[in-house]
Amino acid sequence: MADAAQISPIQDFIVSAIFDYTVVVDNYETFLIGIWNTITLVALSLLFGGLLAVPLAVFRAERHPIFSPLIWCYTYLFRGTPLLIQTFLIYYGLGQFEVIRDSFAWPVLREAYWCALIAFSLNSAAYQTEIFRGAIEATPFGEVEAAKASGMSRLTMMRRIILPSAFRRALPAYSNEVIFMLHGSVIASTVTVVDILGAGRTVNAKYYIYLEGFLAAAILYLTLVFLISRGFKLWEKHWHAHLRPRSAASPAE
Amino acid sequence: MEAIWEYRDLIFIKGGLLTVEVAVYSLILATIFGLLGSWAKLSKNKVARAGADGYTTIIRGIPDLVLMLLIFFQGQILLNRFGESTGLWTFVEIDPMTAGVFTIAFIMGAYYTETFRGAFLSIPSGQIEAATACGMSRPLIFRRIIWPQLVRYALPSFTNNWLVQLKTTALVSLIGLQDIVYNANAIGRKLREPFTFLFAALVFFLFLTAVSEIALRLLERRYSAGIRRA
Numbered sequence: 077m078a079d080a081a082q083i084s085p086i087q088d089f090i091v092s093a094i095f096d097y098t099v100v101v102d103n104y105e106t107f108l109i110g111i112w113n114t115i116t117l118v119a120l121s122l123l124f125g126g127l128l129a130v131p132l133a134v135f136r137a138e139r140h141p142i143f144s145p146l147i148w149c150y151t152y153l154f155r156g157t158p159l160l161i162q163t164f165l166i167y168y169g170l171g172q173f174e175v176i177r178d179s180f181a182w183p184v185l186r187e188a189y190w191c192a193l194i195a196f197s198l199n200s201a202a203y204q205t206e207i208f209r210g211a212i213e214a215t216p217f218g219e220v221e222a223a224k225a226s227g228m229s230r231l232t233m234m235r236r237i238i239l240p241s242a243f244r245r246a247l248p249a250y251s252n253e254v255i256f257m258l259h260g261s262v263i264a265s266t267v268t269v270v271d272i273l274g275a276g277r278t279v280n281a282k283y284y285i286y287l288e289g290f291l292a293a294a295i296l297y298l299t300l301v302f303l304i305s306r307g308f309k310l311w312e313k314h315w316h317a318h319l320r321p322r323s324a325a326s327p328a329e
Numbered sequence: 330m331e332a333i334w335e336y337r338d339l340i341f342i343k344g345g346l347l348t349v350e351v352a353v354y355s356l357i358l359a360t361i362f363g364l365l366g367s368w369a370k371l372s373k374n375k376v377a378r379a380g381a382d383g384y385t386t387i388i389r390g391i392p393d394l395v396l397m398l399l400i401f402f403q404g405q406i407l408l409n410r411f412g413e414s415t416g417l418w419t420f421v422e423i424d425p426m427t428a429g430v431f432t433i434a435f436i437m438g439a440y441y442t443e444t445f446r447g448a449f450l451s452i453p454s455g456q457i458e459a460a461t462a463c464g465m466s467r468p469l470i471f472r473r474i475i476w477p478q479l480v481r482y483a484l485p486s487f488t489n490n491w492l493v494q495l496k497t498t499a500l501v502s503l504i505g506l507q508d509i510v511y512n513a514n515a516i517g518r519k520l521r522e523p524f525t526f527l528f529a530a531l532v533f534f535l536f537l538t539a540v541s542e543i544a545l546r547l548l549e550r551r552y553s554a555g556i557r558r559a
Binding site for chain 1: 518539
């Protein structure tokens with residue numbers, strides 16, 4: 077009778093390696109919070125980063141004598157150093173200065189979420205600046221010439237001709253930046269934000285386990301990356317519709 | 330500033346050296362993974378191709394820190410349980426150094442796979458046919474025809490990957506390796522000057538980035554001798 081209950085060592089190994097999904101299901105609320113925090117962090121930092129990046133990219137592309145080198149320094153600093161240190165500097169570092177501790181901004185800078193958002197936005201702005209700069213500089217000269225010949229001012233030209241066509245060219249690089257930002261956003265969990273990885277860590281700590289929380293987080297990130305790249309493919313198809321070769325089989329509508 | 334000078338050994342010498350060590354070891358391992366991966370992706374074997382495709386897709390879909398924590402914590406448990414149940418080995422401990430180097434190499438290997446695959450594909454197949462027709466053996470073709478051009482075509486993307494990898498090494502501080510980030514953070518907190526010390530670590534990384542950019546640009550110039558540029 078005894079050996080009926082005995083499990084072979086190999087079986088024991090397989091059982092121990094199996095993912096106990098009930099742990100994840102029981103704590104789905106934690107993961108929902110994590111997903112929400114990750115998505116808002118990524119979306120907001122891309123938005124703020126983008127808002128900052130467009131003017132910076134224009135100054136860089138126009139080779140403004142004073143701003144261009146300064147912006148280069150900014151992008152070099154943020155692109156050449158780890159996001160982890162940048163986030164630590166803002167979250168742990170800024171409290172060192174009494175001026176900041178006494179300032180009106182301290183309630184914001186004390187919160188891990190806002191610190192992560194600031195760090196991510198500044199970081200993303202640096203990358204987006206370089207992406208947009210490349211796209212602006214790649215504007216075909218003929219387009220600019222035609223705009224000038226039509227008597228457009230520089231601002232109108234920027235708004236109507238250069239930026240729209242630059243955004244289209246930047247789209248493939250931009251989809252990479254979105255995925256990098258999603259990957260980078262796990263840094264938020266190191267400053268106590270409950271993002272997807274943070275949710276995984278919380279669940280792991282609750283049950284003294286390692287696999288389930290991290291694996292669930294990995295699967296969630298994989299899904300998000302898949303959805304993002306799918307979305308961008310569709311968007312690219314829509315925006316680049318005029319570049320697609322026309323097939324004789326499906327006549328134009 | 331004086332505080333940094335006082336702790337310069339612990340931060341820059343000990344911690345900085347560890348960071349560089351992790352980066353260099355993982356670079357060597359990642360290059361091997363990348364070459365193997367690109368070889369599998371370009372091979373005629375369906376299983377190898379599917380395996381390499383799965384590897385690059387999954388790795389590029391999961392953030393580095395998540396993978397690192399998975400491998401560092403669960404990898405060790407699985408390895409030990411496997412040894413226990415098969416009786417092949419008793420307790421093994423994955424030290425943070427091995428886990429860190431291996432994980433970073435494993436992740437970056439997926440990116441290097443694409444780098445080398447693209448570079449392989451840029452070599453005109455006519456050249457390899459011509460070399461075969463001249464009676465060169467396959468190792469000789471690799472050494473004389475493929476390798477010099479592979480390096481040339483791969484270098485720009487290799488440079489980008491290396492700069493990403495360098496920054497990824499900062500994550501090993503999170504699994505307990507006492508690299509420059511770990512030491513700067515620990516000392517900074519102890520002395521209540523976190524900004525000063527973390528900023529020193531930031532400057533150290535900036536220095537590494539700048540040095541590698543210059544070095545790789547020189548290498549690129551060397552390997553593109555004889556190429557006309559528009």
